Amino acid sequence: MIVTENLTKIYRVGDRDIEAVIDVGLRISDNEFVSIVGHSGSGKTTLLSMIGGLTRPTKGKVFVDGIDIWSLGDKELSKLRNEKIGFIFQFSSLIPTLTALENVMLPATFSQNKKKEVAIRAEEMLDLVELSHRIDSYPSQLSGGEQRRVAIARALVNKPKIILADEPTGDLDHETEKDVIDLFLKINKEFNTTFLLVTHNIELAMKADRKLVMDQGKIIEDPND
Amino acid sequence: MEKLSLTYVARKNIKRKLFRSIALILAVGIATGALFSSILIMKSVERGSKTAVSMLGADLMVAPTGYEAAARSSLLAGEPQTFYMDRSIEEKIAKIDGVEKTSSQVYAETSSYPCCGFRKSFLVGFDPKTDFTVMPWLNKKLDRPFGGNDVIIGSEIPAYPGFTTYVHGHELTIWGTLHRTGLKYFDNTIFIPIETLYKIAEETRLNSNVAPLEINRNQISVVLVKGEEKVRPDVLEVRIEGRVPGVIAIPVESVVHTVKIQVSSLFGSLFILSAVLWVANTLMISAIFSTIVSERQRELGILRAIGADRNAVFRLIILEAVILTSIGGILGIASGQLIFLAFKNSITSSFTSLKIPYIWPSAVNILMISLLSFISAVSMGVFGAIYPAFNSTKMEPYLAIRAGE
Structure with missing residues (x-):
């Protein structure tokens, strides 16, 4: 379960303070598929980053399975990201010098998991995203959709409880976008993975169990409220 | 992978x-x-x-005044040098307090190629009775005592014990060879008994068919000095130069420096x-x-x-x-x-x-x-x-x- 309390992020730009996220309180149950929609600059990505342990909040707390993640040290927080959270970004986030399989296996480099098991799991994940025939391809040899699917496989390789996806279909064509979202829904159901999807595409957001709307750093619409 | x-x-x-x-x-x-x-x-x-210092086994090298550089280059580069002083100097040095032992050497060079494809070599006359610098480094030798017509050669000279060689027309037997040191002073030198060297010099004066060897009996080039353990080489240097006129005492360590x-x-x-x-x-x-x-x-x-x-x-x-x-x-x-x-x-x-x-x-x-x-x-x-x-x-x-x- 993910819980946020008074989550706030203020950026200092020159001599001005910019409030990116203001006092967000949120509760996301296990296995829930939640989408966040909002205009560009509404604070969606910043909120996702704070929940994922990528940017420190100015104020407030984030609990993942009851753990106050921002009270953890760098090592523990990195371990939590490695084991419990999978990230999918809005751009190609693959390491260009590694093959598809190596990219998927990469999180295991930072974990205690047995490498052989991870290799098997990585191949299974590439099979799940229907890319088992491209395991030796480098990112530059893959299409945008294929790269995104490799990133999804990588996000799943350590069997995380939570997937945080930030505009994962932003630069994909409509057909590929649909495939990716269908894959998310499949993963959500099959692996009981909690999904938090940030998108500006209302149609996609509607496919989630719950749709939140953000504007000017605040959640202005939440069916649970 | x-x-x-x-x-x-x-x-x-x-x-x-x-x-x-x-x-x-x-x-x-x-x-x-x-x-x-x-x-x-x-x-x-x-x-x-x-290696030069340790192989020499001496604390000081005493040479005639004005020939310090020549003495150093003989030791370090194995270059034949001709400078001489009176042999009686060795006796005077031996009597100085703190001197444990002394041995004289005479420097010359072979006139040409005595035998066996020899290059022009450094010829050092040494005193087998007092020597403490050559004999300790013997590698191979004949199974008999060292005699008056015997020589010891450095490792770079292509000959073996038992070979015969000629120095300024005088027949000599190679009695022993030295260990390889990498130093020309030892590796490219023929060590000959000092008395034999004087004798050869006298022979060359009587025989016009061989190149002359310009050394007189009672002439030596250097005296190698080993000090007593408690006496520092620089102290000995001052004593020698103070009591024996016309010589310079070179602490061998200073050569390294x-x-x-x-x-x-x-x-x-x-x-x-x-x-x-x-x-x-x-x-x-x-x-x-x-x-x-x-x-x-x-x-x-x-x-x-x-x-x-x-x-x-x-x-x-x-x-x-x-x-x-x-x-x-x-x-x-x-x-x-x-x-x-x-x-x-x-x-x-x-x-x-x-x-x-x-x-x-x-x-x-x-x-x-x-x-x-x-x-x-x-x-x-x-x-x-x-x-x-x-x-x-x-x-x-x-x-x-x-x-x-």
Whole structure:
């Protein structure tokens, strides 16, 4: 379960303070598929980053399975990201010098998991995203959709409880976008993975169990409220 | 597929900008090669000088006043020199307090090629009764006592015990050979009993068919002095010069010191160059890795997002630098070794012509020099990349990922 309390992020730009996220309180149950929609600059990505342990909040707390993640040290927080959270970004986030399989296996480099098991799991994940025939391809040899699917496989390789996806279909064509979202829904159901999807595409957001709307750093619409 | 690890990722990153990596490897290789060469040369000269001193077994070498440089070059470069003083000087020195033993030597040179394809050799007359510098280094010898018409030869002279040779027309038997030292004074010298040498000199005056040997009985070139254990060589030096007029006493240790100064002035610049290259390369590596970190900010942010902690990112950057500089270091050391191996003889000859004794360091020493040079190369990488690596860990993962947008 993910819980946020008074989550706030203020950026200092020159001599001005910019409030990116203001006092967000949120509760996301296990296995829930939640989408966040909002205009560009509404604070969606910043909120996702704070929940994922990528940017420190100015104020407030984030609990993942009851753990106050921002009270953890760098090592523990990195371990939590490695084991419990999978990230999918809005751009190609693959390491260009590694093959598809190596990219998927990469999180295991930072974990205690047995490498052989991870290799098997990585191949299974590439099979799940229907890319088992491209395991030796480098990112530059893959299409945008294929790269995104490799990133999804990588996000799943350590069997995380939570997937945080930030505009994962932003630069994909409509057909590929649909495939990716269908894959998310499949993963959500099959692996009981909690999904938090940030998108500006209302149609996609509607496919989630719950749709939140953000504007000017605040959640202005939440069916649970 | 190779085992996926930080080292593997670092190696793959190195291949990404191949030209930049090769340029960096070459720069480190040149600096390491220069350092390796300068240390090797210094160590070789040091070993040569120390061997000369220890093999001589004497604390002081006493020569006629005005011939200090000639005496030094005889010892260090094995160059035949002709300077003489009266033999009675040895007796006077032997009586001085603190002198344990003395032995006279007479320097000359062979007139031509006595036999067996000999080169022109250094001819040293020594006194077998008092000698403490030649006999201890015998390698092979005939199974009979040393006689008046016997000689001992250095390892570079191509002859064996039992061979016959001629010195200024006088037939002599090679009685023994010395161990190889790398020093011409020992390796290219014929050691002959001093009385026999006087006799040959007298014979040459009567025989117009052989080249004359201009030495008179009672003439000696140097007296080698071994001091008592409690007496310092510099004290003995003052005593000898004070009590025996017309001589100069040269502490043999000072010969090494002089050579060191000589070599330092010759090769000190190579050391300075190595140090300058080290600093320049470290700064260059720092600049390159600052660019690398900046170029890969998004990737580093992604690595953090998927579970790399600050330490792992730091290690990744340092590993890349260490791999590059290690390759450069190995390349530099290997090139240095190959060059020295290929030109071993001409390097030794060049130093000998400069009157600098040169003996290659032992394999263990060369290994130690290689290790030291390698550590220096790797330290360029570590020191150069440490600041960019540290900087890369300071940025929040989210900001690092956004910085690449």
